[in-house]
Amino acid sequence: MSHSTAGTEPATPPPEDDHAFFGQPRGLMTLSGLEVWERFSFLGMQAILVLFFADTVANGGMDMDPGTAASVSAAYGTLVYLVSVAGGWLADRILGSYRAVLYGGILIACGHYSMAVPTDAMTWVGLGLISAGTGLLKPNVASMVGKLYRTDDERRDAGFALYYMGINIGAFVGPLITGWLGEHVSWHWGFSAAAVGMTLGLIQYVAGRRHLAGRKHAAEFALAPDAMRRAVRLIIGGAVVVAVVATALALAGWLTMDRFVDVLTVISVIAPIVYFVVMFRSPRVTAEERGRLRPYIVLFLGSVVFNFILFQAYSTMMLLASTNARTEILGFTFPASWYASALGAFEVALAPVVAAVWARMGPRQPHASNKIAFGVILGGLSFLLMVLPTSGHADDTYRMAAWWIVGSYLLLGLGDILLETSGMSATTKLAPKAFASQTMALWFLSLALANGIQAQIVKLYGEVSNPAYFGVNGAIAVAAGVAMIAAAPWLKRTMHPVH
Numbered sequence: 001m002s003h004s005t006a007g008t009e010p011a012t013p014p015p016e017d018d019h020a021f022f023g024q025p026r027g028l029m030t031l032s033g034l035e036v037w038e039r040f041s042f043l044g045m046q047a048i049l050v051l052f053f054a055d056t057v058a059n060g061g062m063d064m065d066p067g068t069a070a071s072v073s074a075a076y077g078t079l080v081y082l083v084s085v086a087g088g089w090l091a092d093r094i095l096g097s098y099r100a101v102l103y104g105g106i107l108i109a110c111g112h113y114s115m116a117v118p119t120d121a122m123t124w125v126g127l128g129l130i131s132a133g134t135g136l137l138k139p140n141v142a143s144m145v146g147k148l149y150r151t152d153d154e155r156r157d158a159g160f161a162l163y164y165m166g167i168n169i170g171a172f173v174g175p176l177i178t179g180w181l182g183e184h185v186s187w188h189w190g191f192s193a194a195a196v197g198m199t200l201g202l203i204q205y206v207a208g209r210r211h212l213a214g215r216k217h218a219a220e221f222a223l224a225p226d227a228m229r230r231a232v233r234l235i236i237g238g239a240v241v242v243a244v245v246a247t248a249l250a251l252a253g254w255l256t257m258d259r260f261v262d263v264l265t266v267i268s269v270i271a272p273i274v275y276f277v278v279m280f281r282s283p284r285v286t287a288e289e290r291g292r293l294r295p296y297i298v299l300f301l302g303s304v305v306f307n308f309i310l311f312q313a314y315s316t317m318m319l320l321a322s323t324n325a326r327t328e329i330l331g332f333t334f335p336a337s338w339y340a341s342a343l344g345a346f347e348v349a350l351a352p353v354v355a356a357v358w359a360r361m362g363p364r365q366p367h368a369s370n371k372i373a374f375g376v377i378l379g380g381l382s383f384l385l386m387v388l389p390t391s392g393h394a395d396d397t398y399r400m401a402a403w404w405i406v407g408s409y410l411l412l413g414l415g416d417i418l419l420e421t422s423g424m425s426a427t428t429k430l431a432p433k434a435f436a437s438q439t440m441a442l443w444f445l446s447l448a449l450a451n452g453i454q455a456q457i458v459k460l461y462g463e464v465s466n467p468a469y470f471g472v473n474g475a476i477a478v479a480a481g482v483a484m485i486a487a488a489p490w491l492k493r494t495m496h497p498v499h
Contacts, residue, residue, distance in 0.1 A: 024148075024162060027148050027212045030208030030209070030212060033201070034201045035166050036167070036170040037198055038137060038141075038198060039170030039174060040170035040174035040201075041112055041197040042174075043170065043171045043344070044170075045178060045194040047174065047175035047318065048337050049314070050073040050315050050319060051318060051319075051336070054069040054319065054322075055187070060118065060186050061187065066461060067459045069315075070312075070461055071455050071459050073315050074261075074452075074455035075260065075264050075452075075455045077447070077448075077454075078268050079127075079131045080135065080138075081444045081445060081451065082135070082264070082267060082271060085442075088442075093223050093228075093231070094228055094231065094232070097144050097147075101136070101140050101205070102202070104132075104140070107132050107133030108130050108198050110129050110133075111128070111130035111131075112191055112194040115130075115195075116189075117188070118186070138444055139443075142163075142427075142428075145163050145428075146424075146425075146428030160421040160425045161351050161355035161358065161421045162352070164347070164351055164421045167347075168347035168348045170197070172343075173344070175338060175340040177190075178190035178193050179336075179338050179340070179341070180338075181193055182335070262456075265452040266452075269449060271448065271449075272300065275442055276293070276442075280293060284432070284434035292494065292495060293430065295494040295495045298369070298484065298491060299423060299426060299427075300442070302480065302481070305450075305476070305481075306372075306415060306416075307447050308453055308454050309379040309382065309473065309474070310412060310450075311451055312458070313412060315458055317405065317408070318339070320386075321339045322337075324390070324398060325399060325400050325401075327402070339405050339406075342405070342410075343409040343412060343413050343416075344413075346410050347413045347416060350414055351417050351421075354417050368425070369487070369488055369495065370484075370485060371418045371419070371421075373482075374481070376415070376480055376481035377481035377482065378411045379411070379412055379419075380474045380479075382408040382409070382410075383470045383474030383477065384474035386474075387470055387474070389401070390467050391467045424443060430495065
């Protein structure tokens with residue numbers, strides 16, 4: 001029926017929605033709008049988080065040394081993406097994607113409001129709520145984008161590019177507002193702006209729900225009623241037990257910040273290994289689907305390498321910008337955290353160009369694996385570029401021109417568009433049907449692993465020279481991208497019919 005009956009809404013979007021948003025389904029506008037505000041809040045907060053950790057108590061910060069501040073910030077990112085596994089499972093088995101995204105957004109907003117309270121305890125509470133909420137929202141909103149298209153729809157990659165442009169509008173605007181408030185008023189005013197942004201995102205998501213495919217469906221692979229009640233009890237009970245044990249260990253002095261970071265890194269390594277094993281052995285995964293999971297491991301590792309570089313745009317690069325980069329362009333002085341907006345600006349500008357190129361090339365466009373490999377190489381080059389302005393100085397009092405960091409972010413932004421849009425699109429194509437939302441969560445586990453590795457490596461920042469730090473990490477990324485290109489023939493063959 002095209003009209004809702006009493007108490008019921010149609011389960012599918014109206015037919016006229018299919019080409020209503022720049023030739024894409026109108027539901028893409030609703031989901032992209034949500035991501036604008038979610039990224040506004042998440043990356044707006046993340047742009048100032050490491051600076052907040054490293055700032056003095058007198059200035060409202062937490063007085064951590066730079067390496068520790070970067071490590072703790074990376075550990076927070078690790079936790080965010082680890083929880084995405086639970087988010088995918090909850091959507092598939094209990095909540096359904098629409099409700100999982102809605103509840104996740106509510107938790108994120110509550111987390112940011114908590115961080116607006118100027119106490120250390122509320123900072124940690126807020127980060128915990130944001131981690132839980134992002135784990136519910138991120139894998140499922142991307143999965144909902146995939147549901148707007150057929151697997152063989154050539155608009156799919158272009159649609160994900162537009163979706164990713166929406167993400168980066170938020171990534172551009174967020175640091176501008178939170179950064180100015182954080183560095184000119186107080187850090188907690190910056191966190192408050194993030195809270196307001198997420199609230200606006202929730203409002204437009206609910207308002208546009210009729211344009212989303214399957215929004216009224218229950219979980220696609222819902223548990224039986226008894227099993228569902230038992231699972232809910234176990235989840236709530238387990239969360240309470242973990243919170244109590246963690247609090248007790250912290251009060252006893254055993255669970256220090258360093259140990260917590262190390263535990264998260266170990267989990268970030270183990271979790272994807274276990275998850276791949278479970279999917280390979282599942283009787284609900286067909287032999288054809290299992291064959292496509294093998295090349296997906298290569299794409300997964302490419303994502304790990306690239307995002308290890310990308311996430312440092314909000315940690316080591318922020319620290320470098322705050323201490324060794326000029327904060328003025330053409331006579332205009334700006335907060336150091338505004339450098340993070342350069343990354344979003346480049347992605348906003350370049351995403352439609354990339355989408356148009358892929359749409360124009362149609363079936364002649366590069367294979368998904370090569371797009372990802374090019375992204376990895378560009379990420380490595382963004383770090384190699386930083387070797388030049390950080391070399392040849394007698395001490396650490398130098399100030400590099402702003403254009404060096406801006407140039408690095410240009411390379412990183414283009415690489416991010418190539419890798420993330422192709423990676424998320426390929427994930428929705430390669431996903432075993434029984435693990436649809438959870439396979440998208442597996443892509444986000446690559447982000448958890450990247451952050452987990454980063455949480456350890458960034459401890460070297462400030463301990464080794466900056467040219468060595470950026471040069472070695474950049475060279476490893478370039479080598480990984482070249483290796484993926486060399487494996488392209490095998491990847492094309494085993495990923496067929498995905499292109």
